[in-house]
Amino acid sequence: MRSASNIASYSLLGLLPIIAAVIYLTGQRYDPAVIDFKSHGAGFNLPAAIDELKQLPNPRTFSKDNLYEYIDGHADYFIGNGFVSLNVVEYIKANGNPASPDITVEIYDMSLPIQAFGVLTGELAEGAESVEIGNMGYMTSKGINFFTGRYFVKITSFSGGFDMKSIAGKVASAVNPKPEPFPLFAAFPDIGTPTATHFIKESYRGVDFMKNVLEREYAIGSRHVTIALLSAKKEDSTAIAQQTISFLNTSKIKFEEIMRSNAKYYKITDPYEGTWYLIPSGEKVFALYGDVDDEIIGKVIKQ
Numbered sequence: 001m002r003s004a005s006n007i008a009s010y011s012l013l014g015l016l017p018i019i020a021a022v023i024y025l026t027g028q029r030y031d032p033a034v035i036d037f038k039s040h041g042a043g044f045n046l047p048a049a050i051d052e053l054k055q056l057p058n059p060r061t062f063s064k065d066n067l068y069e070y071i072d073g074h075a076d077y078f079i080g081n082g083f084v085s086l087n088v089v090e091y092i093k094a095n096g097n098p099a100s101p102d103i104t105v106e107i108y109d110m111s112l113p114i115q116a117f118g119v120l121t122g123e124l125a126e127g128a129e130s131v132e133i134g135n136m137g138y139m140t141s142k143g144i145n146f147f148t149g150r151y152f153v154k155i156t157s158f159s160g161g162f163d164m165k166s167i168a169g170k171v172a173s174a175v176n177p178k179p180e181p182f183p184l185f186a187a188f189p190d191i192g193t194p195t196a197t198h199f200i201k202e203s204y205r206g207v208d209f210m211k212n213v214l215e216r217e218y219a220i221g222s223r224h225v226t227i228a229l230l231s232a233k234k235e236d237s238t239a240i241a242q243q244t245i246s247f248l249n250t251s252k253i254k255f256e257e258i259m260r261s262n263a264k265y266y267k268i269t270d271p272y273e274g275t276w277y278l279i280p281s282g283e284k285v286f287a288l289y290g291d292v293d294d295e296i297i298g299k300v301i302k303q
Contacts, residue, residue: 046089046174050167053091056098062086081201082115083108105171106154113182116147118199131165134172135179144168148176184214187232187284189299192218209243223291234283241280263301
């Protein structure tokens with residue numbers, strides 16, 4: 001398969017234990033220290049005060065229809081990645097100027113955890129420092145970005161001097177207080193520590209039917225291996241495997257069927273990608289590239 005230059009891949013360097021679940025907070029007791037966003041369609045509350053900061057009144061809410069008013073020129077990117085709504089909350093110091101917020105918190109509801117993850121990695125600068133905030137977090141030049149469940153959160157400081165990790169941790173706890181492990185990372189075999197992860201929403205390696213692919217790169221000694229999770233649902237995995245074989249036949253790309261431990265997989269000799277492997281494994285389908293050996297194939301089959 002030919003690599004397409006316009007693949008929308010979202011890269012990140014280094015990994016944390018990832019968590020992803022959508023939490024709706026229950027309880028009706030009024031608390032003056034908490035601002036309720038349920039009326040805006042979000043399932044979370046944000047503190048009225050964080051550390052030495054107090055929240056400004058009238059938080060703003062944006063939908064698909066008016067997102068361009070807040071991020072003109074970048075709205076289509078978010079909408080194309082599952083955007084539902086945005087809440088913008090501003091904080092100032094105790095004696096601060098309301099016209100010049102010290103901290104801005106942007107909470108993007110991206111509909112699905114994998115889409116929130118994709119936006120986080122898409123907004124990530126190379127070499128960003130990882131922080132244990134929410135599901136996964138990274139320092140930026142002016143603050144912290146993280147995702148937790150279906151939410152992508154962007155916290156920006158305009159005046160400096162704040163403990164951004166403390167602030168971000170409290171925001172994360174308010175948005176999603178009981179996060180669960182992000183299941184797609186648990187689907188990958190344990191072959192070593194990943195060095196990079198990519199989420200490709202459309203046309204993985206130039207193939208239009210391969211969508212929402214999660215890809216991880218590994219360095220195993222001097223060898224480099226890439227494993228792509230093409231599908232994690234049984235019904236989708238069956239279709240992906242069949243479509244891939246049909247694609248290979250139509251494109252006249254050579255492949256061979258191999259049996260191992262009652263499992264069937266495919267070795268593909270591709271003029272564009274080199275040798276790679278298509279491995280159905282239970283309800284999942286993987287593609288393997290790079291310096292792949294029998295041990296790695298065995299671990300994927302058992303996954």
